Amino acid sequence: MPPRRITMQDIADACGLSRNTVSKVFNGRGSVPQATRTLVIQKAKELGYGSPAAETSGSPSPGGSIALLTRYLPRQLHYGTLFLSSFTDMISRAGYSLKIYEVSPEELKAKQLPPHFVSEQTAGIVGIELFDQEYLDMICGLGVPFVLTDTPAEAISNLMKCDCVTMENIAGIMAIIKRLADGGARRIGFVGDYNHCGSFRERWYGYHQGLLANGLQFDEDFCICEPDSSPYDDSAWLLTRFDRMPSLPDAFVCANDYLAIPLLTALKKRGVSVPGDVMVTGFDGMPQSAFTDPPLTTVQIHGTEIGRLAAELLLNRIRIPAFPYSWTRIKSTPIWRESTRSV
Numbered sequence: 075m076p077p078r079r080i081t082m083q084d085i086a087d088a089c090g091l092s093r094n095t096v097s098k099v100f101n102g103r104g105s106v107p108q109a110t111r112t113l114v115i116q117k118a119k120e121l122g123y124g125s126p127a128a129e130t131s132g133s134p135s136p137g138g139s140i141a142l143l144t145r146y147l148p149r150q151l152h153y154g155t156l157f158l159s160s161f162t163d164m165i166s167r168a169g170y171s172l173k174i175y176e177v178s179p180e181e182l183k184a185k186q187l188p189p190h191f192v193s194e195q196t197a198g199i200v201g202i203e204l205f206d207q208e209y210l211d212m213i214c215g216l217g218v219p220f221v222l223t224d225t226p227a228e229a230i231s232n233l234m235k236c237d238c239v240t241m242e243n244i245a246g247i248m249a250i251i252k253r254l255a256d257g258g259a260r261r262i263g264f265v266g267d268y269n270h271c272g273s274f275r276e277r278w279y280g281y282h283q284g285l286l287a288n289g290l291q292f293d294e295d296f297c298i299c300e301p302d303s304s305p306y307d308d309s310a311w312l313l314t315r316f317d318r319m320p321s322l323p324d325a326f327v328c329a330n331d332y333l334a335i336p337l338l339t340a341l342k343k344r345g346v347s348v349p350g351d352v353m354v355t356g357f358d359g360m361p362q363s364a365f366t367d368p369p370l371t372t373v374q375i376h377g378t379e380i381g382r383l384a385a386e387l388l389l390n391r392i393r394i395p396a397f398p399y400s401w402t403r404i405k406s407t408p409i410w411r412e413s414t415r416s417v
Contacts, residue, residue: 080121081146082176088117093178094189138197139173140165140388143188143213145203147176153241153358154202156377157223157384161200164385170197177204185212193218198388205271210234219391221384225272237387238401239380243276243357244283246373246406250327250355251284253371253408257415259324259353263296265337266329270302274329277357281327296323306333312340322352325414331356331363331372338366338413353414359407368412380404 086096091110099114142158162172173196175188185208187193198219204210207226213236214220220236229238254262262285268278285292298306298315305311316322328334334356338348346352348368356363359374383402390397 080118083178084121085114085118088121089113097176097189138170139195140170141191141196141199142172142174143177143191143199143201143204144174145177145182145205147174147202153360153375153377153380154223157202157381160378160381161385162381164382165389168385168389177209182206182209185209198392200384200388207232210236219388219395221388221391223380223384227269227272227275229272230275235399237391237399239384239387240273240401240403241375241380242403242406243273244280246357246408247277247280247327248284248287249408250371250373251281251290252288253410253414253417254325254327254353254355255284255288255290256417257325257349257353260290261293261296261323262290262325262327263293263298263319263323264327264329265298265306265333267302267304268299268329270329277327277329293323295319307336309336309340309343312337313344316340316344322346325353325355328354328356331358331360331370334370334372334413335362335366338368338370342367348413349415355414357406359409363409364411366413371411371414372409374407374409376404376406 082096083093086093089096089110091114095110096114099111165172175191177188180186181188193216196218198221199213199216201210201213201220201222203224204213204222205224205226207228210222210226210229214234222234222236222238224240225234225238251262262281264278264281266274266277268274282292296319298312300315326334326337328337334354338354341348341352341354348354354370356370356372357375359372363370363372383404387400387402
């Protein structure tokens with residue numbers, strides 16, 4: 075499970091303000107005293123939330139606004155930060171400004187849009203970290219051009235009424251499995267909740283296909299696939315999961331780097347040598363993965379390119395609403411490091 079992301083409510087609590095007031099600062103709607111605005115922006119930076127679009131976008135552009143709907147604004151080191159930078163640059167060049175709307179748990183459950191969101195004043199929508207299928211169906215029903223990055227786990231079998239651009243997952247994991255098998259691994263476990271999102275589900279599928287392609291057997295006893303809300307970042311919790319296994323596998327394939335890094339810590343506490351006894355891999359290519367002990371083998375997600383293509387798809391949808399919906403994947407790149415044995 076990734077570290078908890080900073081939300082608008084966290085900023086509101088830290089400032090002693092309401093969430094609606096913080097939302098007004100980020101979205102440029104409503105009157106907020108300059109002193110309050112400055113406080114919110116400073117606190118957001120201190121907490122690592124990122125700079126409000128209202129601070130960087132200036133006055134509304136002639137093209138109108140694009141809305142970012144998200145459960146959590148991407149934090150530093152998440153591939154979404156690279157996505158957001160290139161996406162914002164592309165739509166700005168086309169004459170649009172970006173408005174950021176964070177969807178609260180209550181709004182998600184009630185299938186409600188955030189305060190101040192007005193679909194009639196929105197040229198297009200981009201969705202990040204939105205994995206609730208019914209909520210996405212509601213957004214698709216607004217009649218506003220919509221492009222989604224990543225998806226709910228079940229979206230792979232649904233005919234969604236929006237464009238989607240995401241990273242390639244299956245081939246990247248299959249390349250990882252082949253590398254592990256060539257390095258002598260015969261028992262390979264998976265770590266992560268494959269029901270969490272579409273990318274995790276595809277990586278789970280790639281894991282199974284990789285085992286099959288290399289003549290290896292799947293054994294759930296070597297997997298840690300509990301709900302994403304479980305304390306995957308707690309090494310003590312991970313050690314209890316190791317204790318449930320008949321033995322440790324030859325390798326763990328983790329659904330992302332956030333899961334792999336605490337797993338490395340837990341293995342070290344157990345006195346297990348990586349990669350001598352157990353090999354470990356991640357996915358995302360976050361910068362921290364190069365500085366773990368040992369450096370983590372991972373799969374690089376090209377967030378900048380995903381952001382550019384998402385902007386192109388959305389701008390094209392705005393121009394040509396009747397164009398067929400597309401689902402596009404940007405190739406991911408394995409990075410071989412010392413957490414796996416050399417072939």
